[in-house]
Amino acid sequence: MLENKIDKDLLGAVADLHEVPMGAYNIRKNGEGMARQSTKNIIIEPKKDKPGIDIIVKAGTKNESVHIPVIVTESGVNDVTYNDFYIEDDCDVLIVAGCGIHNSGSEKSEHDGIHIFHIGKNARIKYVEKHYGQGEGTGERVLNPTTEIEMDENSYCEMETVQIKGVDSTLRETNARLKAGAKLLMTEKLMTHGKQVAHSNMVINLDGKDASAQIISRSVAKDESEQVFYPRAVGNAACRAHVQCDSIIMDNARIRSIPEIAANHYDAQIVHEAAIGRINNDQLIKLQTFGMSEEEAEEIIIKGFLK
Amino acid sequence: MLELKNVSFKVEGQKGILEIIDNVSLTINDGEFVVITGPNGGGKSTLAKLIMGIEKPTSGQILFNGQDITGMSITDRAKLGIGYAFQQPPRFKGITVRRLLSLAHGSELPEDLCCSYLTNVGLCSKEYLNREVDTSLSGGEVKRVEIASIMARELSLAIFDEPEAGIDLWSFTMLVETFKVMKNKRNQSIVLISHQERIMSVADRIIVIANGKIREEGSRDEVFPRLLGEFDGACNFRNERKD
Secondary structure, three states, rough: OOOOOOHHHHHHHHHHHOOOOEEEEEEEEOEEEEEEEEEOEEEEEEOOOOEEEEEEEEOOEEEEEOOOOOOOOOOEEEEEEEEEEEOOOEEEEEEEEEEEOOOOOOOOOEEEEEEEEEEEOOOOOEEEEEEEOOOOOOOOEEEOOEEEEEEEOOEEEEEEEEEEEEEEEEEEEEEEEOOOOEEEEEEEEEEEEOOOOOEEEEEEEEOOOOOOEEEEEEEEEEEOEEEEEEEEEOOOOEEEEEEEEEEEEEOEEEEEEEEEEEOOOOOEEEEEEEEEEEEOOHHOOOOOOOOOOOHHHHHHHHHOOOO | EEEEEEEEEEEEOOOOOEEEEEEEEEEEEEOOOOEEOOHHHHHHHHHHHHHHHHOOHHHHHEEEEOOOOOHHHHHHHHOOOEEEOOOOOOOOOOOOOOHHEEEEEEHOOOOOHHHHHHHHHOOOHHHOOOOEOOOOOOHHHHHHHHHHHOOOOOOOOEEEEEEOOOOOOOHHHHHHHHHHHHHHHOOOOOEEEOOOOHHHOOEEEEEEOOOOEEEEEEEHHHHHHHHHHHHHOOOHHHHHHOO
16 A cells, blocks of 8 residues: 555645554545554444545544545546544544545546534544645646534634645535534634635534634635635524634635624624735735745745745 | 945925935945934935835845845845845734744754843743734834844844834943943844934944935044034023033
């Protein structure tokens, strides 16, 4: 396993994997399982009725990790996979997902990951997902992830999604429901270039007392690319939510940012902030006075912004 | 050595051509500490920007160590060892104080050096190293990080545009001491725009700019007493007390 250079590059880019990972893992390539390992506390088993896997993290599992990267290296692949995560009560685990597409052909390659998270009482998860595309072909590289998150009482979920390079088209759908005391921290980082298009729709329902959510979206749109953000936070109880969308626009790109907040309870406190703007001229000048060229300065500013 | 020869900077305003800088010639010697002062709107900040290359003169010549830098970019001037501290420094989302100082330095700066620069500007370094230089810092804090970023560079000529603005009294005392230390650093010339008596008292030479021209220039001992007299005359409150 991992002998092929393209496989290695993709796995490195999306999951920081350079060797076979420790702990539980499932590596999917071109629509088929390539390698899988369960551990005593984390069971990964293929679904019987449709493509995908069930990941069961047994109650009380702490400081363990699951890697579930997907790679697509053939042109013309249309891979749909259903992954269900059952994180039982009192767990504390790291889940590293991600999808890398290498398309050197002329046909479209697409991966649609449909992830459902059931996070048990007092359980904590950190979920990291990177999207990356490469390949010299003219075929489109498409990733359409759908994520459903059910958070039980006092659970905690930190979700970080990153798409920095090479994906031509993305439609991301995210839905979360939070019970009492649940806390969701979602960070989305996106950079589009060329003629890429990225849409992100999100609905966060805060259903229980003291549920809280923080949504942070940072994006950079270059060239002719287009981005649309539509995060919605709905407070159905005494809860708190903060939505922040911040974008840098460059060249002939287009960005729409539509944060929506709704309160259906007297004690819901929900805030949104949204900003779109080009790189500040004084920032560029400041870094040039350190001896950087304008291009170097731009790169440093974008890198910091998306850090 | 920095030489400005007949430098002018004109802009087109609503009432016609405005002479922001009008035929200014001056020299800053190696290792010299020069304070530029004068009324607001007199052209001081523009002069500093012309030296850094942020603005280009409409006529005249700027020489640095004999080399004509009049048409040179900001980046190339920075590479020659010219640095500039903004009057109102920009903020950077996602860039920490430590990262900014390292970018100024040109390579990763060791923690103890970062700390010593921050201490010099009155910031408790441990608290600040990993904070982002964004809107979470106050105006005075950003300003002090800006001054520290100049210290983190190896410069032949450091330009400061009103470094005292927005800095509290306690930190100001420390800042004056820091400038005294910088003054003693051999081969580094300092051009500092200021209205502060205590900063002027550190200067080797004071240049007064008004209406885009040099109104007066000379050693600290010559110019400083005259300026103090002028301030006295300008203040009605003090005049009344004299009566």
